[in-house]
Amino acid sequence: MTEEAPDVRPFRIAVPQDRIDDLHTRLAATRWPDELPGVGWSRGVPTTYLRDLTDHWRTAYDWRAQETELNAHPQFLTTVDGQTVHFLHVRSPEPDATPLMLLHGWPGSVVDFLDVLGPLSDPRAHGGDPADAFHLVVPSLPGFGFSTPLAGPGMNAAHMATVLNRLMSRLGYARYGVQGYDTGTWIAPEMGRQAPDHVIGIHLNAMITFPTGEGDTDGLTEAEQRRWQAMQDFNDGYLQCNAKRPQTVAYALTDSPVGQLAWIVEKFKELTDPEDALPEDSVDRDRMLTNISLYWFTGTAASAAQIYYEEMSAATWNDDSDKDGDEDATTGWDGAQDDWSAARRGTVPTAVLLSLHDVTVRRWAERDHNVVRWTELDRGGHFLAMEAPDLLVGDVRAFFTKVR
Numbered sequence: 001m002t003e004e005a006p007d008v009r010p011f012r013i014a015v016p017q018d019r020i021d022d023l024h025t026r027l028a029a030t031r032w033p034d035e036l037p038g039v040g041w042s043r044g045v046p047t048t049y050l051r052d053l054t055d056h057w058r059t060a061y062d063w064r065a066q067e068t069e070l071n072a073h074p075q076f077l078t079t080v081d082g083q084t085v086h087f088l089h090v091r092s093p094e095p096d097a098t099p100l101m102l103l104h105g106w107p108g109s110v111v112d113f114l115d116v117l118g119p120l121s122d123p124r125a126h127g128g129d130p131a132d133a134f135h136l137v138v139p140s141l142p143g144f145g146f147s148t149p150l151a152g153p154g155m156n157a158a159h160m161a162t163v164l165n166r167l168m169s170r171l172g173y174a175r176y177g178v179q180g181y182d183t184g185t186w187i188a189p190e191m192g193r194q195a196p197d198h199v200i201g202i203h204l205n206a207m208i209t210f211p212t213g214e215g216d217t218d219g220l221t222e223a224e225q226r227r228w229q230a231m232q233d234f235n236d237g238y239l240q241c242n243a244k245r246p247q248t249v250a251y252a253l254t255d256s257p258v259g260q261l262a263w264i265v266e267k268f269k270e271l272t273d274p275e276d277a278l279p280e281d282s283v284d285r286d287r288m289l290t291n292i293s294l295y296w297f298t299g300t301a302a303s304a305a306q307i308y309y310e311e312m313s314a315a316t317w318n319d320d321s322d323k324d325g326d327e328d329a330t331t332g333w334d335g336a337q338d339d340w341s342a343a344r345r346g347t348v349p350t351a352v353l354l355s356l357h358d359v360t361v362r363r364w365a366e367r368d369h370n371v372v373r374w375t376e377l378d379r380g381g382h383f384l385a386m387e388a389p390d391l392l393v394g395d396v397r398a399f400f401t402k403v404r
Contacts, residue, residue: 086162153314272382346368350369
């Protein structure tokens with residue numbers, strides 16, 4: 001491993017004060033909708049809850065303190081294939097540490113991993129074995145956070161994988177692991193397929209799998225049947241908007257911070273454990289607001305949603321099924337099956353970690369990936385790095401101990 005390349009430049013987050021003041025002004029001037037009495041969360045985020053969270057964001061939440069915490073970790077910018085890439089680069093004090101890239105999803109960011117950076121990079125200081133140390137590279141995915149603007153259309157999971165493999169090469173890492181959740185579970189396997197001689201192992205949580213042929217749903221265990229049914233029953237309204245009309249919905253999200261807040265906090269409510277609790281019962285309220293603030297300050301509602309369009313609508317249209325983008329285009333979970341299933345089975349050793357909210361079916365995962373480790377948890381939700389960082393750290397260490 002060498003020092004940063006000449007075309008990698010140091011970066012610090014420094015949101016201008018007038019943008020913070022503007023946020024507070026907009027929050028105070030929110031035009032609130034009416035809501036039906038007695039419906040709770042069943043039709044979306046309740047006004048009473050969102051008013052309280054908005055007031056906290058405006059009067060109690062301290063962006064500067066969160067900015068300082070983020071800036072405590074070395075950050076950099078570079079350009080790969082015309083795409084600006086922002087990333088944290090946390091080197092371990094252990095010289096023989098294994099390079100590891102951590103990939104977030106939507107509606108996440110590099111903020112997701114703050115609680116695991118120390119234990120993964122410096123296990124000696126956190127009661128662990130120094131042999132389990134990692135040099136960490138944590139990018140903002142293209143279109144997210146400070147990895148903007150998007151270089152152009154076509155930035156799908158495969159293209160992102162190319163960019164991120166080249167980033168690791170630029171940093172001097174010839175052999176490295178990849179960990180990803182949500183969107184990261186699309187990108188990490190692509191990195192392995194493109195660079196199997198460089199990626200030593202892939203660790204995935206919050207992975208999505210689909211049946212692709214006749215008989216794929218036969219003989220599922222009771223638990224697998226529940227997971228597949230949960231996938232089919234899931235309210236994918238956000239996915240439909242992101243995949244079909246990412247630019248249209250972005251106007252409201254980019255203009256209204258409360259709109260952006262509601263759009264994201266609903267996912268934290270639905271995907272954290274326990275689902276019937278409030279989001280902040282699983283994820284620290286300020287940590288959640290830091291994630292949302294990054295989307296707001298960087299104005300990335302549209303660009304962060306494009307990955308859904310590229311993986312679903314664009315892939316469908318490129319297959320001549322709906323060149324005009326009419327309403328008969330196949331999206332949603334059903335339309336995603338062909339687009340999100342692997343074109344070819346990966347060969348890189350892969351670990352799958354399931355929390356209580358995951359819908360992964362093992363046989364479908366093994367069909368597409370070289371699964372060598374399978375772990376099912378009895379707690380934790382979709383945002384595992386924030387909800388139960390100890391569980392994620394432990395499984396990542398155990399997996400890479402075997403494949404490094």
